[in-house]
Amino acid sequence: MRTPPAARRTGRAAAAALAVLLTATACSSAGGSGGDVAKTVSPTVDAEDNNPQPPENVKDGGELRLPLQQWITQWNPYQVDGRYGDAVEIMYYTEAKLFRVDAKGVFHPDPSYLVSAEVTSTSPQVVTYKLNPKAVWSDGTPIGYRDFAAVWKSSNGKDPAYNIADPSGYEQISAVEQGADPSEVKITFAEPYADWQNLFNPLLPASGLSTPQDFNEGWVEKTPVFGGPFVVANADKTAQTITLTPNPRWWGPKPKLDRITYRVLDAAAITQAFLNNETDLATAGTAAAYGQLKDAPDTAIRTGTPWDEVHISFGGNGALADQRVRQALGRALDRASLIKIANKGVPVEFKPLGNHLFMTNQNGYRDNSGDWASYDPATAKKWLDEAGWKDAGGTRSKDGQPLELHYVLNDASNQAQTDLATAVQNMLQQVGVKLTVDKVPSKEYFTKYVNQGKFDLASWRNTDSFPLSQTVAIYRAPQGDNVFGNYSKLSTPEIDTLLRKAAATLDPAQAAELYNQADARIWELGHTVELYQRPSIVAVRKGLANYGAGSLASIVITSVGWQK
Known part of the structure; x- marks a missing residue:
């Protein structure tokens, strides 16, 4: 994925991030227990430090303030210019992220979107998704097979007018159809694809992908339709801030936070912004940053081993x-x-x-x-x-x-x-x-x-x-x-x-x-x-729950908040 902080791929993403900046980005899995970093950390498959807390220990309300190292222009993560790491991560909060990944890299259907998703035939490979009937886009349209079909047709590489980032998986699909009823989707593969759970992740609405112009230009400087627990309430290019607030049409678990605010900061300014209590997270992955942050008041250093x-x-x-x-x-x-x-x-x-x-x-x-x-x-x-x-x-x-x-x-x-x-x-x-x-x-x-x-x-x-x-x-x-x-x-x-x-x-x-x-x-x-x-090494504000430095696990953004 593709511009400053970190590049990721959609799914668990791949956009590229600047090694130059050595930043840990929002892709880290949520926060930690605090304390100092061990003298050496030898990565293990499920190492993460995110201060895990059950819902009853997390306050309702509050704001999470995060740095952003570049203004986001292209919001479509399937488009070749939409692979900027923080943009992909924000899209996971504002669109339909069908699966969660645990710390060992195992995919699990998110019940807010999926009742089930499984391979129902192996010759040919057929995957059947049963959708949560409550799942709707922010314009009121039910989430359904047409959305899956639009992602497939725009990303399979057959029409060069769609300037896509990666056809992998989509080019193996031969058909996307409605199943037994409108809440069932049947995907047939012309050839097997092992990582099918990483497709349609996040799922975007058909209305935003139906034509090459919609796909390439309809997500520039805007997000036309939302399908996640948060929406982009404000994107102020002059102030270089992006504000997320809870989606009023959201049917799943109520987010703990009232607001997530991103602010564009140069890499050199992120440490100082944290020390000035202007942000709640900063990378501590360099000698200079770690030296300034490790003993800062109201600060926990958290480490993890992501990809x-x-x-x-x-x-x-x-x-x-x-x-x-x-x-x-x-x-x-x-x-x-x-x-x-x-x-x-x-x-x-x-x-x-x-x-x-x-x-x-x-x-x-x-x-x-x-x-x-x-x-x-x-x-x-x-x-x-x-x-x-x-x-x-x-x-x-x-x-x-x-x-x-x-x-x-x-x-x-x-x-x-x-x-x-x-x-x-x-x-x-x-x-x-x-x-x-x-x-x-x-x-x-x-x-x-x-x-x-x-x-x-x-x-x-x-x-x-x-x-x-x-x-x-x-x-x-x-x-x-x-x-x-x-x-x-x-x-x-x-x-x-x-x-x-x-x-x-x-x-x-x-x-x-x-x-x-x-x-x-x-x-x-x-x-x-x-x-x-590179291990993830971040400084976070003490009391931040379910967010910080992760492994392969997804951030469950509805659980992120401030500990009681």
Whole structure:
């Protein structure tokens, strides 16, 4: 997902977030018990710290104030520009999020929307949804099969006029029909799709998706219809604030909060805003932020282990169009030293990551990096020689052209990310590559550079790419101008085939094997050098219940509030 704080995919989302900012975003699962961070935290599959409280211990009313690092322009999470992390998270509160995910990554139907949802046939695969008959859109229209059909038809990739983010899952569907009555929906798949629970999540109304213009432009600077426990009551672009209030047509559990207020703040201003009691959450994931926040009054530091990775991506243009050059750069980078730079001053362990698809705390994780990510400058030099980039002392050259590359860095980067870029620059210089670090405006980092593939090297985060089918878009082959999430535009037919087979494999062990085979090929491709899995470390106002630092679990926003 795609611009500052964190990129996520819909479902458990995947938009990209700035590793530069090292922020923990609203995707963290709710708050914690307080206290200081342990000296080291070794992620476990269900680690979260969200101060869980039953409804009777949470006050009715009150406001939650959250930072927002970029103004939201596109609110449709199925549209290619709608993958900004905070926008996706807000849509989960204001639209029909059919399933909740628990801390171990298991999907459960949300009873506010679904009486049941299950596979009712395997040949072909048929999924039958039984809808809660009370579920309605904010315009009074009942939620029904036409909404499912509209999401499918707009996102299956068959009509290029719909500028979609990712057709995965939707392109496997052959029919969406009404079942036995208006509250039943039957989805038939032409080929199996294991992560079907992650589709239609959130469900959007047919009225907002029926034409390409509605899909692409109808959600720009507005949300036409709501279907969740909250609505966007006000979006003040001048003041850069967005206010959510309870949906008056909401039929489910009454939200505890009266209001959720988001305010756009530069990364550097978030810490101070928290200290000034202007927000109720701030990232504490850097040495500077942690040092200021850990002893702040009325503050709890909470940690969790969500799906969150930091990497360095290679572009696919110029010298980097040559796979051997990309492989050489991977051997020139000392990952252990880069991780130490990022981890400095933060008392939570940043785990080295040897897989593009699985986190270290997920079942199925295997380190497939092999020699592709092992620090070996001699081999890097040898491979650059073989690629025709000769070392005549200083910067290498080929056909009279110097080997000069550009590292695109967000100008709001913290000191650790600036130091990391400088370290990469020095490491590549040792093998004869001149790397220039280009600082670009934070609001243009994704839109004008990363999303457009205008970088040689760049670092950001992918968050919440769970279930694993959500990672497919990051590595699949672009189609025309649509790169999905593969901003490097690097791919192979073998990787595409393995990822598609894995996503269609219902047996988890067999699917994991296929995903790991694909991951090994991604390492060989020289697409991305994974650095580390990033724990969530946040400072929250004491007394905040059911919100803070999470794992794979969804936030149940109706339960979030202030402890009695």
